[in-house]
Amino acid sequence: MNSADASTARRRATFRQLHAQGCFVLPNPWDIGSARYLQRQGFLALATTSAGCAWSEGRPDGAVSLQATLDHLRLMVAATDLPVNADFGDGFGATPQDVAEAVTAALDTGIAALSIEDASGLADAPLRPLEEAVQRLRAARAAIDRAAADVLLVGRAENFFVGVPDLEDTLQRLRAYAAAGADVLYAPGITTAEQIQAVVAAAGGKPVNLLVGAPTSLTLQDIAAMGVRRVSLGGALARAAWGGLMRATDPIQQEGRFDGLQAAASGAALNALFR
Structure with missing residues (x-):
């Protein structure tokens, strides 16, 4: 194993260990400088932000190509010694096979985890049908298992993020994503203690990511007490x-x-x- 492979394996193992207990903050830098600053501040891992990356290129969120995203992931992984969780949108593919191919390419950048979301990008139907979303997540899971089994897969239910704040549907989706092979579950946009506790319960022991993208009365200690394993800041x-x-x-x-x-x-x- 060469030094680059050893570094990647170390970071991935470290990231898995962070999810074993407690609660940690996973901040989202958008360029090399912000990544290095956050490492020096003492954070233990980082996550990319598709929105922050897009804005730095003068684009709206969702308008960055697969190749540009892969280039960005390589830059971010090389910027620090910390594990990097990739915000990988919907998987960059029209079909599950396309998602698998895109995920395989992402694994080669050295990331420790990646997320797949179920938003469709369509105004009149902002969420993909559940079975379609599950098939795409299974394709991502299979790609990881073939090429880099130590990488974590994050399943995202986008209900509250895309204007469909249906908690029961969110929970159904998260359970389905867990069954499809997601290692971490994420419902961006939930904010209340009741919503957070419901998601943690539905996760069945799998780590839950909570997005804190705005000021909140909840402290990190409050969030940890509810069973959340990690807190990200998104954009x-x-x-x-x-x-x-x-x-x-x-x-x-x-x-x-x-x-x-x-x-x-x-x-x-x-x-x-x-x-």
């Missing part, structure tokens, strides 16, 4: 960075004032951080 950190840019530039453009630069990080501090 929130990228949105926070974009918010800083907007707050800095809007007063310049609208009023000719430079007050928005007061909160800017020190150039010397940033140079020292990356030196």
Whole structure:
């Protein structure tokens, strides 16, 4: 085993161990600098954000190609020594076979996990039919089992994220994804203790990922006490960075004032951080 293969195996084993007990935060950097900063802050693993990646390229979320996503994953994996969980959209394929081929290509980037979501992208039917979503997840599972069995598969039920906040359907989907081979279950958009507890119960002991993309009264300790294994931030950190840019530039453009630069990080501090 060469050093690159050994590093990949180590990161994947570390990531699996993180899911064995307790609760950890899985922040979502969008470029090399933010990834390295988060590692230096002491986080134990990272996850990519399709939205943050898209915005950094001047595109809306969902408009980044498979090849560009693979290139981004390679950059992020190479940026730090931490395990990287890939936000892999719907699997980049019209058919389950296409999903399997895309997942196989993603595994070659060195990621420790990847997620497959069930959103359709269609306004009038934003969720894929359950059986179709299950077939796509099974295809991803088979691809992982063939090429990199130590990679975790995350099954995502997008109900609350796409405007279909049906908790019972969410739970049904998550149970089906667990049966199809998902190692981790994820229902982005749930926010209440009742919803979170219901998802944890439906997971049947499998690790649950909770998205915290906005301020909440729940603390990490509260979330851990409900049985959640990991907390991701989605595009929130990228949105926070974009918010800083907007707050800095809007007063310049609208009023000719430079007050928005007061909160800017020190150039010397940033140079020292990356030196």
